[in-house]
């Protein structure tokens with residue numbers, strides 16, 4: 236990965252490509268790369284959908300190698316949803332293929348005049364940017380099917396559906412999985428809208444004729460990877476819970492803990508939780524001929540995903556993740572897995588973030604558009620996005636916009652981005668992460684649910700504000716570093732609980748680059764990324780006031796624990812003082 240592809244979509248006479256040496260960005264991958272380029276090259280006050288914004292796509296530093304779990308791709312830009320810096324990553328095949336093609340990043344710059352739609356094809360022979368208006372208005376599933384007919388089985392695809400073309404603020408970028416389904420999404424922050432603003436409908440990546448990236452020390456690399464995989468397999472979360480039941484194994488856990496936001500964050504327990512939990516979902520998937528265990532990219536050994544079929548045995552969607560099952564399920568009072576699976580499919584097909592869309596539907600229910608628990612009504616609302624109606628465009632812009640348009644006071648967002656499936660009052664550590672993350676409310680930015688609820692990576696009372704800031708800080712630092720390797724974040728459970736697994740990862744990185752790596756190096760990398768992101772957001776106009784939860788979380792106790800969020804403002808202001 237020694238080169239960067241820049242595509243000037245706004246060049247005179249049509250898009251122009253140039254390939255540059257990686258230069259000052261050498262050694263960076265994933266979030267470190269996207270953040271470095273965006274923070275240095277994008278004006279923080281630019282309009283996110285304008286020509287000055289850039290869309291940066293970067294495989295992780297270990298992507299394209301034989302390292303297990305290394306297939307996450309990062310997409311960065313100034314977010315149209317939050318107005319701050321954004322990094323959103325996804326699984327699928329794109330990272331591995333792009334890395335093998337030798338690109339450390341693709342940077343989409345400028346903005347074309349007119350309404351032509353483009354596709355970008357990259358293989359070992361070079362890069363072709365071409366107009367293809369036959370792709371207009373296609374959603375992700377039919378789009379990928381059409382492209383597959385042209386580019387064959389081998390290619391990986393990154394695409395936008397109708398939501399990206401409409402530049403909706405919750406629009407995602409879909410990445411195809413090993414079966415070439417557009418099921419893995421850079422969902423958060425509206426990256427799909429930025430791709431749509433650049434009029435790029437699809438990026439097609441083909442690594443035919445290319446090999447895996449070779450490590451500097453192959454023997455040490457193999458040995459470290461073996462120890463790393465052993466560590467993943469022996470940990471109860473990554474070795475048992477996630478492969479058997481997927482991330483939705485968390486539904487019963489969070490519900491039991493009284494931290495499962497129900498009916499737009501009204502209560503912490505959902506009466507229908509047992510009907511949509513991972514255990515039931517997995518049983519149904521197997522019974523209907525789908526699968527309860529599936530990897531989103533080759534080289535994943537945890538395999539937290541699955542395949543969801545309908546009652547007649549026909550494919551509906553990939554296994555909806557815990558956060559999706561919650562967003563369209565308990566958050567909306569819906570306890571029907573078939574309804575939730577249909578909503579997951581619609582989100583993937585139109586290309587919108589399942590969390591912000593589910594949260595928007597919850598806010599619409601709060602506004603009285605349909606009642607809580609109305610599954611068919613929720614499907615009708617999300618279908619409006621695909622039709623491009625004014626209501627659909629509002630919902631497709633996420634919970635914050637929906638709340639403003641319909642006059643709703645209780646809107647669960649930070650920096651304009653919807654919260655996930657953990658109530659910040661009964662999991663105070665995640666409240667700190669939601670409030671202070673550079674990304675807006677983002678549970679993955681510092682997954683305090685581990686120590687607060689799962690007792691992984693520590694053990695901290697979720698209802699007590701003490702110690703939450705320090706824990707969230709450390710997790711945010713570690714996460715920023717992990718997001719740079721291309722590693723799936725689920726490796727964090729064994730990394731935090733098993734020192735030998737953490738050492739195996741350090742050894743693997745060291746053997747790949749031929750330079751020893753220490754835990755201090757990882758911490759320094761994480762801090763440097765967060766510093767760049769904080770600095771960008773400050774220059775974009777963010778202040779302490781943006782590092783706060785909506786007031787109702789401080790005022791409205793949530794049953795069953797009847798607690799409010801009590802971490803002090805001055806403590807929140809210390810998250811980034813290290």
Ligand code: SF4
Nearest residue numbers: 326531535537539723
């Ligand atoms: S554990 Fe799940 S999210 Fe992570 S790489 Fe595997 S299938 Fe993808």
